Amino acid sequence: MTPATNAAPRRELAAWAVACALGAGLVLLAAGREWAVVRYGDSGGAALGEVALTGGELVAYAGPAALAALAAVVAVLAARGVWRRLIGAVVALCGAAPAIGVAAGLRQDAVLEAAARHSALSAAATATWETAAAWPAATVAGGIVLVAGGIVAVARAARWPGMSQRYERPDGTAARTGGADRARERGRDRERELWDAIDSGADPTADSGGGHAR
Template sequence: MSPSPVTDTTSSDSRPPVGGASRRPPLVWALVCAAGAGAVLLAAGREWARVRYGAGGGSPLGLVTLTGSDLAAYLGPAALASLAAVVAVLVARGMWRRLIGVVVALGGVAAVLGAFTGVRRDTILAAAAERSALSAAGGAAYEAGAAWPAVTVAGGIILVGAGIVAVARASRWPGMSERYERRGAGSPPPARGPRAAGSAPGSAAGSAMGARADRERELWDALDRGDDPTADGDGAGTS
Protein backbone atom coordinates (compact mmCIF):
# COMPACT_ATOMS: atom_id res chain seq x y z
CA MET A 1 0.00 0.00 0.00
CA SER A 2 1.51 3.31 -1.06
CA PRO A 3 1.42 6.13 1.49
CA SER A 4 -1.13 8.85 0.83
CA PRO A 5 0.29 12.25 -0.09
CA VAL A 6 0.39 14.86 2.65
CA THR A 7 -0.70 18.39 1.77
CA ASP A 8 1.46 21.17 3.21
CA THR A 9 -0.79 23.95 4.52
CA THR A 10 1.76 25.82 6.59
CA SER A 11 2.88 28.13 3.80
CA SER A 12 -0.60 29.52 3.15
CA ASP A 13 -1.54 29.85 6.82
CA SER A 14 1.69 31.56 7.87
CA ARG A 15 1.66 34.28 5.25
CA PRO A 16 1.51 37.79 6.66
CA PRO A 17 -1.56 39.85 5.79
CA VAL A 18 -1.17 41.89 2.65
CA GLY A 19 -3.03 44.74 1.00
CA GLY A 20 -6.01 46.20 2.82
CA ALA A 21 -5.86 43.68 5.68
CA SER A 22 -2.43 44.94 6.81
CA ARG A 23 -3.56 48.57 6.69
CA ARG A 24 -6.83 48.06 8.55
CA PRO A 25 -5.47 48.28 12.16
CA PRO A 26 -3.76 51.69 11.74
CA LEU A 27 -6.77 53.10 9.88
CA VAL A 28 -9.17 51.95 12.59
CA TRP A 29 -6.82 53.34 15.23
CA ALA A 30 -6.64 56.69 13.45
CA LEU A 31 -10.44 56.93 13.22
CA VAL A 32 -10.84 56.12 16.92
CA CYS A 33 -8.23 58.73 17.87
CA ALA A 34 -9.87 61.33 15.66
CA ALA A 35 -13.22 60.61 17.33
CA GLY A 36 -11.74 61.00 20.82
CA ALA A 37 -9.85 64.20 19.99
CA GLY A 38 -12.88 65.59 18.16
CA ALA A 39 -15.08 64.96 21.18
CA VAL A 40 -12.67 66.84 23.44
CA LEU A 41 -12.36 69.71 20.98
CA LEU A 42 -16.14 69.97 20.58
CA ALA A 43 -16.81 69.91 24.32
CA ALA A 44 -14.12 72.50 25.01
CA GLY A 45 -16.08 75.10 23.05
CA ARG A 46 -19.43 74.43 24.75
CA GLU A 47 -20.91 76.05 27.83
CA TRP A 48 -19.96 74.31 31.05
CA ALA A 49 -21.06 76.72 33.77
CA ARG A 50 -22.95 79.95 34.53
CA VAL A 51 -22.22 82.43 37.32
CA ARG A 52 -24.81 84.97 38.53
CA TYR A 53 -23.66 87.92 40.60
CA GLY A 54 -25.86 89.68 43.13
CA ALA A 55 -28.22 86.72 43.40
CA GLY A 56 -28.62 87.07 47.18
CA GLY A 57 -31.53 89.51 46.95
CA GLY A 58 -33.29 91.48 44.26
CA SER A 59 -32.49 91.14 40.59
CA PRO A 60 -29.13 89.66 39.54
CA LEU A 61 -26.44 92.17 38.64
CA GLY A 62 -24.95 90.11 35.84
CA LEU A 63 -24.48 86.70 34.28
CA VAL A 64 -21.21 85.14 33.12
CA THR A 65 -21.17 82.01 30.95
CA LEU A 66 -18.05 79.86 30.86
CA THR A 67 -16.97 77.32 28.26
CA GLY A 68 -14.70 74.36 28.78
CA SER A 69 -11.75 76.30 27.39
CA ASP A 70 -12.47 79.12 29.87
CA LEU A 71 -12.22 76.67 32.76
CA ALA A 72 -9.34 74.57 31.41
CA ALA A 73 -7.41 76.45 28.76
CA TYR A 74 -5.34 73.45 27.72
CA LEU A 75 -8.30 71.34 26.53
CA GLY A 76 -8.22 72.71 22.98
CA PRO A 77 -4.43 72.48 22.55
CA ALA A 78 -4.43 68.93 23.96
CA ALA A 79 -7.07 67.85 21.44
CA LEU A 80 -5.26 69.51 18.53
CA ALA A 81 -1.94 67.97 19.57
CA SER A 82 -3.59 64.54 19.65
CA LEU A 83 -5.00 65.05 16.15
CA ALA A 84 -1.57 66.04 14.87
CA ALA A 85 -0.05 63.02 16.59
CA VAL A 86 -2.47 60.72 14.74
CA VAL A 87 -1.05 61.86 11.40
CA ALA A 88 2.50 61.70 12.75
CA VAL A 89 2.08 58.08 13.85
CA LEU A 90 1.00 57.06 10.34
CA VAL A 91 4.02 58.82 8.81
CA ALA A 92 6.70 57.98 11.39
CA ARG A 93 8.35 54.61 11.92
CA GLY A 94 9.90 52.50 14.66
CA MET A 95 10.57 54.08 18.04
CA TRP A 96 9.15 57.44 16.91
CA ARG A 97 5.72 55.86 16.69
CA ARG A 98 5.91 54.78 20.31
CA LEU A 99 6.97 58.24 21.44
CA ILE A 100 4.11 59.83 19.52
CA GLY A 101 1.76 57.29 21.07
CA VAL A 102 2.86 58.59 24.47
CA VAL A 103 1.90 62.10 23.29
CA VAL A 104 -1.57 60.85 22.37
CA ALA A 105 -1.98 59.24 25.80
CA LEU A 106 -0.80 62.42 27.56
CA GLY A 107 -3.35 64.43 25.59
CA GLY A 108 -6.06 62.13 26.90
CA VAL A 109 -4.81 62.47 30.47
CA ALA A 110 -4.87 66.27 30.12
CA ALA A 111 -8.46 66.13 28.86
CA VAL A 112 -9.63 63.99 31.79
CA LEU A 113 -7.88 66.22 34.34
CA GLY A 114 -9.32 69.34 32.70
CA ALA A 115 -12.83 67.92 32.92
CA PHE A 116 -12.54 67.23 36.64
CA THR A 117 -10.83 70.50 37.59
CA GLY A 118 -13.10 72.58 35.35
CA VAL A 119 -16.27 71.81 37.30
CA ARG A 120 -14.81 72.67 40.71
CA ARG A 121 -16.33 75.64 42.51
CA ASP A 122 -13.11 77.58 42.98
CA THR A 123 -12.17 77.09 39.31
CA ILE A 124 -15.56 78.35 38.11
CA LEU A 125 -15.62 81.41 40.38
CA ALA A 126 -12.00 82.30 39.57
CA ALA A 127 -12.64 82.09 35.83
CA ALA A 128 -15.79 84.20 36.14
CA ALA A 129 -13.96 86.83 38.22
CA GLU A 130 -11.35 87.17 35.46
CA ARG A 131 -14.09 87.92 32.93
CA SER A 132 -16.36 90.23 34.93
CA ALA A 133 -15.83 93.16 37.27
CA LEU A 134 -19.04 92.29 39.12
CA SER A 135 -17.22 89.75 41.28
CA ALA A 136 -16.51 92.49 43.84
CA ALA A 137 -20.08 93.78 43.87
CA GLY A 138 -21.72 90.98 45.82
CA GLY A 139 -22.33 87.31 46.22
CA ALA A 140 -22.19 84.82 43.38
CA ALA A 141 -24.16 81.69 42.56
CA TYR A 142 -23.08 79.23 39.92
CA GLU A 143 -24.55 76.38 37.92
CA ALA A 144 -22.33 73.70 36.41
CA GLY A 145 -23.44 71.27 33.74
CA ALA A 146 -22.36 67.65 33.57
CA ALA A 147 -22.95 66.67 29.92
CA TRP A 148 -20.00 68.32 28.20
CA PRO A 149 -17.50 67.49 30.97
CA ALA A 150 -18.64 63.86 30.61
CA VAL A 151 -18.02 64.03 26.85
CA THR A 152 -14.55 65.38 27.59
CA VAL A 153 -13.82 62.52 29.97
CA ALA A 154 -15.00 59.98 27.40
CA GLY A 155 -12.81 61.51 24.69
CA GLY A 156 -9.85 61.60 27.04
CA ILE A 157 -10.25 57.95 27.96
CA ILE A 158 -10.37 57.05 24.26
CA LEU A 159 -7.14 58.94 23.66
CA VAL A 160 -5.41 57.29 26.62
CA GLY A 161 -6.39 53.84 25.37
CA ALA A 162 -5.35 54.68 21.80
CA GLY A 163 -1.99 55.97 23.01
CA ILE A 164 -1.35 52.75 24.91
CA VAL A 165 -2.22 50.71 21.82
CA ALA A 166 0.16 52.82 19.73
CA VAL A 167 3.00 52.31 22.21
CA ALA A 168 2.43 48.56 22.24
CA ARG A 169 1.70 47.82 18.58
CA ALA A 170 2.35 50.79 16.28
CA SER A 171 5.90 49.69 15.49
CA ARG A 172 4.46 46.69 13.59
CA TRP A 173 2.02 48.70 11.48
CA PRO A 174 2.84 49.34 7.81
CA GLY A 175 4.05 52.81 6.93
CA MET A 176 2.99 55.17 4.18
CA SER A 177 6.23 54.40 2.27
CA GLU A 178 5.68 50.64 2.37
CA ARG A 179 5.30 50.35 -1.39
CA TYR A 180 8.92 51.51 -1.82
CA GLU A 181 10.32 48.85 0.49
CA ARG A 182 12.12 45.73 -0.69
CA ARG A 183 10.11 42.71 -1.69
CA GLY A 184 9.48 40.29 1.17
CA ALA A 185 11.08 36.90 1.48
CA GLY A 186 7.98 35.21 0.05
CA SER A 187 7.75 37.45 -3.04
CA PRO A 188 9.30 36.24 -6.28
CA PRO A 189 12.37 38.20 -7.46
CA PRO A 190 12.08 40.23 -10.66
CA ALA A 191 12.75 38.30 -13.86
CA ARG A 192 16.34 38.64 -15.09
CA GLY A 193 18.86 36.79 -17.20
CA PRO A 194 18.76 35.49 -20.75
CA ARG A 195 15.07 34.57 -20.55
CA ALA A 196 14.03 38.12 -19.67
CA ALA A 197 16.50 39.65 -22.08
CA GLY A 198 15.38 37.60 -25.07
CA SER A 199 11.69 37.22 -24.35
CA ALA A 200 10.61 40.03 -26.67
CA PRO A 201 12.03 42.15 -29.47
CA GLY A 202 12.03 45.21 -27.18
CA SER A 203 14.10 43.52 -24.48
CA ALA A 204 16.74 46.29 -24.48
CA ALA A 205 14.14 48.89 -23.56
CA GLY A 206 12.70 46.54 -20.93
CA SER A 207 16.14 46.01 -19.41
CA ALA A 208 16.68 49.77 -19.22
CA MET A 209 13.33 50.26 -17.50
CA GLY A 210 14.13 47.45 -15.06
CA ALA A 211 17.50 48.99 -14.21
CA ARG A 212 15.83 52.34 -13.64
CA ALA A 213 13.22 50.76 -11.35
CA ASP A 214 15.98 49.01 -9.37
CA ARG A 215 17.83 52.30 -9.02
CA GLU A 216 14.71 54.07 -7.74
CA ARG A 217 14.09 51.27 -5.24
CA GLU A 218 17.67 51.55 -3.96
CA LEU A 219 17.23 55.30 -3.47
CA TRP A 220 14.03 54.80 -1.45
CA ASP A 221 15.70 52.09 0.63
CA ALA A 222 18.54 54.48 1.42
CA LEU A 223 16.06 57.15 2.50
CA ASP A 224 14.22 54.66 4.73
CA ARG A 225 17.52 53.80 6.45
CA GLY A 226 18.24 57.48 7.02
CA ASP A 227 21.13 57.59 4.53
CA ASP A 228 21.73 60.38 2.06
CA PRO A 229 21.92 58.78 -1.42
CA THR A 230 23.51 61.94 -2.89
CA ALA A 231 26.49 61.59 -0.55
CA ASP A 232 27.57 58.35 -2.26
CA GLY A 233 29.85 59.36 -5.08
CA ASP A 234 29.73 55.94 -6.78
CA GLY A 235 25.94 55.51 -6.86
CA ALA A 236 24.57 59.05 -6.90
CA GLY A 237 25.10 59.75 -10.58
CA THR A 238 22.29 60.46 -12.91
CA SER A 239 20.61 57.48 -14.55
Protein backbone atom coordinates in the same frame (compact mmCIF):
# COMPACT_ATOMS: atom_id res chain seq x y z
CA MET B 1 3.85 39.19 3.73
CA THR B 2 1.07 38.56 1.26
CA PRO B 3 -1.43 41.27 0.30
CA ALA B 4 -4.11 39.45 2.32
CA THR B 5 -2.07 39.34 5.51
CA ASN B 6 -0.86 42.91 4.99
CA ALA B 7 -4.44 44.17 4.77
CA ALA B 8 -5.24 43.40 8.42
CA PRO B 9 -2.55 45.72 9.89
CA ARG B 10 -3.59 48.44 7.45
CA ARG B 11 -7.20 48.15 8.54
CA GLU B 12 -6.14 48.22 12.18
CA LEU B 13 -4.06 51.35 11.61
CA ALA B 14 -6.91 53.04 9.76
CA ALA B 15 -9.38 52.18 12.53
CA TRP B 16 -6.94 53.49 15.13
CA ALA B 17 -6.48 56.78 13.28
CA VAL B 18 -10.24 57.28 12.91
CA ALA B 19 -10.90 56.51 16.58
CA CYS B 20 -8.18 58.89 17.79
CA ALA B 21 -9.32 61.63 15.42
CA LEU B 22 -12.86 61.27 16.74
CA GLY B 23 -11.62 61.39 20.34
CA ALA B 24 -9.58 64.54 19.68
CA GLY B 25 -12.46 66.09 17.77
CA LEU B 26 -14.82 65.40 20.66
CA VAL B 27 -12.47 67.11 23.13
CA LEU B 28 -12.06 70.07 20.78
CA LEU B 29 -15.81 70.38 20.28
CA ALA B 30 -16.57 70.15 23.99
CA ALA B 31 -13.92 72.74 24.87
CA GLY B 32 -15.82 75.33 22.89
CA ARG B 33 -19.17 74.66 24.55
CA GLU B 34 -20.68 76.16 27.70
CA TRP B 35 -19.72 74.30 30.86
CA ALA B 36 -20.80 76.63 33.64
CA VAL B 37 -22.87 79.73 34.37
CA VAL B 38 -22.15 82.05 37.29
CA ARG B 39 -24.99 84.33 38.41
CA TYR B 40 -24.39 87.40 40.51
CA GLY B 41 -26.85 89.15 42.80
CA ASP B 42 -26.89 91.81 45.48
CA SER B 43 -27.53 91.27 49.15
CA GLY B 44 -31.25 91.69 48.59
CA GLY B 45 -31.36 88.85 46.08
CA ALA B 46 -31.77 91.02 43.00
CA ALA B 47 -30.02 89.62 39.93
CA LEU B 48 -27.12 91.68 38.66
CA GLY B 49 -25.99 89.54 35.76
CA GLU B 50 -24.36 86.28 34.79
CA VAL B 51 -21.23 84.96 33.14
CA ALA B 52 -21.19 81.87 30.90
CA LEU B 53 -17.93 79.93 30.82
CA THR B 54 -16.78 77.52 28.12
CA GLY B 55 -14.67 74.45 28.62
CA GLY B 56 -11.68 76.23 27.16
CA GLU B 57 -12.00 78.94 29.80
CA LEU B 58 -12.15 76.42 32.62
CA VAL B 59 -9.59 73.95 31.25
CA ALA B 60 -7.39 76.19 29.14
CA TYR B 61 -5.24 73.39 27.73
CA ALA B 62 -8.14 71.18 26.57
CA GLY B 63 -8.33 72.68 23.08
CA PRO B 64 -4.56 72.83 22.48
CA ALA B 65 -4.19 69.25 23.73
CA ALA B 66 -6.84 68.09 21.26
CA LEU B 67 -5.09 69.86 18.38
CA ALA B 68 -1.76 68.36 19.44
CA ALA B 69 -3.38 64.93 19.50
CA LEU B 70 -4.66 65.39 15.94
CA ALA B 71 -1.18 66.38 14.79
CA ALA B 72 0.29 63.38 16.60
CA VAL B 73 -2.15 61.03 14.86
CA VAL B 74 -0.95 62.29 11.48
CA ALA B 75 2.65 61.94 12.66
CA VAL B 76 2.06 58.31 13.66
CA LEU B 77 0.90 57.56 10.12
CA ALA B 78 4.12 59.00 8.71
CA ALA B 79 6.59 57.75 11.35
CA ARG B 80 8.07 54.30 11.83
CA GLY B 81 9.90 52.35 14.50
CA VAL B 82 10.59 53.85 17.90
CA TRP B 83 9.37 57.27 16.76
CA ARG B 84 5.92 55.86 16.21
CA ARG B 85 5.86 54.53 19.78
CA LEU B 86 7.02 57.85 21.20
CA ILE B 87 4.34 59.73 19.29
CA GLY B 88 1.79 57.20 20.53
CA ALA B 89 2.80 58.13 24.08
CA VAL B 90 2.23 61.78 23.18
CA VAL B 91 -1.29 60.91 22.01
CA ALA B 92 -1.98 59.29 25.37
CA LEU B 93 -0.69 62.33 27.26
CA CYS B 94 -2.79 64.67 25.12
CA GLY B 95 -5.84 62.66 26.13
CA ALA B 96 -4.97 62.40 29.81
CA ALA B 97 -4.44 66.14 30.27
CA PRO B 98 -7.99 67.33 29.48
CA ALA B 99 -9.64 64.25 30.99
CA ILE B 100 -7.93 64.86 34.32
CA GLY B 101 -8.30 68.62 34.06
CA VAL B 102 -12.10 68.46 33.97
CA ALA B 103 -12.37 67.79 37.70
CA ALA B 104 -10.03 70.66 38.56
CA GLY B 105 -11.73 73.05 36.16
CA LEU B 106 -15.17 72.48 37.67
CA ARG B 107 -14.16 73.15 41.27
CA GLN B 108 -16.05 76.05 42.81
CA ASP B 109 -12.99 78.21 43.30
CA ALA B 110 -11.84 77.57 39.72
CA VAL B 111 -15.26 78.47 38.29
CA LEU B 112 -15.58 81.67 40.33
CA GLU B 113 -12.01 82.68 39.53
CA ALA B 114 -12.60 82.20 35.81
CA ALA B 115 -15.83 84.21 36.01
CA ALA B 116 -14.05 87.02 37.85
CA ARG B 117 -11.62 87.36 34.95
CA HIS B 118 -14.54 88.08 32.62
CA SER B 119 -16.77 90.31 34.73
CA ALA B 120 -16.50 93.04 37.34
CA LEU B 121 -19.65 91.65 38.94
CA SER B 122 -17.49 89.32 40.99
CA ALA B 123 -17.43 92.01 43.67
CA ALA B 124 -21.19 91.54 44.20
CA ALA B 125 -22.50 90.25 47.50
CA THR B 126 -23.52 86.81 46.27
CA ALA B 127 -22.61 84.46 43.46
CA THR B 128 -24.23 81.19 42.52
CA TRP B 129 -23.14 78.82 39.82
CA GLU B 130 -24.23 75.72 37.99
CA THR B 131 -22.49 73.43 35.55
CA ALA B 132 -23.53 71.39 32.57
CA ALA B 133 -22.83 67.68 32.73
CA ALA B 134 -22.78 66.68 29.06
CA TRP B 135 -19.80 68.60 27.72
CA PRO B 136 -17.41 67.91 30.59
CA ALA B 137 -18.37 64.23 30.29
CA ALA B 138 -17.71 64.39 26.55
CA THR B 139 -14.26 65.80 27.27
CA VAL B 140 -13.50 62.94 29.63
CA ALA B 141 -14.77 60.41 27.08
CA GLY B 142 -12.67 61.89 24.28
CA GLY B 143 -9.64 61.98 26.53
CA ILE B 144 -10.09 58.33 27.47
CA VAL B 145 -10.27 57.40 23.78
CA LEU B 146 -6.98 59.21 23.19
CA VAL B 147 -5.32 57.57 26.19
CA ALA B 148 -6.43 54.14 24.98
CA GLY B 149 -5.32 54.96 21.45
CA GLY B 150 -1.91 56.06 22.64
CA ILE B 151 -1.44 52.86 24.60
CA VAL B 152 -2.47 50.79 21.59
CA ALA B 153 0.00 52.68 19.41
CA VAL B 154 2.85 52.04 21.84
CA ALA B 155 1.98 48.33 22.01
CA ARG B 156 1.20 47.61 18.36
CA ALA B 157 2.96 50.27 16.29
CA ALA B 158 5.62 47.80 15.16
CA ARG B 159 2.95 45.71 13.40
CA TRP B 160 1.49 48.62 11.46
CA PRO B 161 2.73 49.41 7.95
CA GLY B 162 4.28 52.76 7.14
CA MET B 163 3.04 55.10 4.45
CA SER B 164 5.96 54.19 2.15
CA GLN B 165 5.12 50.48 2.29
CA ARG B 166 2.15 51.08 0.03
CA TYR B 167 4.67 51.38 -2.79
CA GLU B 168 7.02 48.64 -1.69
CA ARG B 169 7.03 45.12 -3.09
CA PRO B 170 5.81 42.30 -0.85
CA ASP B 171 8.50 40.43 1.11
CA GLY B 172 10.55 38.10 -1.06
CA THR B 173 9.50 39.61 -4.38
CA ALA B 174 12.68 41.63 -4.70
CA ALA B 175 14.82 38.53 -4.05
CA ARG B 176 12.93 36.48 -6.62
CA THR B 177 13.16 39.29 -9.17
CA GLY B 178 16.88 39.64 -8.54
CA GLY B 179 17.39 35.91 -9.12
CA ALA B 180 15.50 36.06 -12.40
CA ASP B 181 17.59 39.04 -13.52
CA ARG B 182 20.79 37.15 -12.79
CA ALA B 183 19.54 34.12 -14.73
CA ARG B 184 18.76 36.30 -17.75
CA GLU B 185 22.20 37.89 -17.52
CA ARG B 186 23.87 34.46 -17.48
CA GLY B 187 21.83 33.49 -20.54
CA ARG B 188 23.02 36.58 -22.39
CA ASP B 189 26.62 35.79 -21.42
CA ARG B 190 26.34 32.26 -22.85
CA GLU B 191 24.81 33.65 -26.03
CA ARG B 192 27.71 36.07 -26.45
CA GLU B 193 30.21 33.24 -25.89
CA LEU B 194 28.46 31.20 -28.58
CA TRP B 195 28.70 33.98 -31.15
CA ASP B 196 32.32 34.67 -30.20
CA ALA B 197 33.13 30.99 -30.82
CA ILE B 198 31.46 31.11 -34.23
CA ASP B 199 33.36 34.26 -35.15
CA SER B 200 36.65 32.60 -34.22
CA GLY B 201 35.92 29.59 -36.45
CA ALA B 202 35.32 27.11 -33.64
CA ASP B 203 32.47 24.64 -33.73
CA PRO B 204 30.26 25.57 -30.77
CA THR B 205 28.41 22.27 -31.06
CA ALA B 206 31.55 20.19 -30.54
CA ASP B 207 31.73 18.25 -27.30
CA SER B 208 34.06 20.01 -24.89
CA GLY B 209 35.15 16.63 -23.52
CA GLY B 210 37.44 15.79 -26.47
CA GLY B 211 35.25 15.36 -29.53
CA HIS B 212 32.80 12.80 -30.85
CA ALA B 213 33.59 9.10 -30.94
CA ARG B 214 34.10 7.74 -34.45
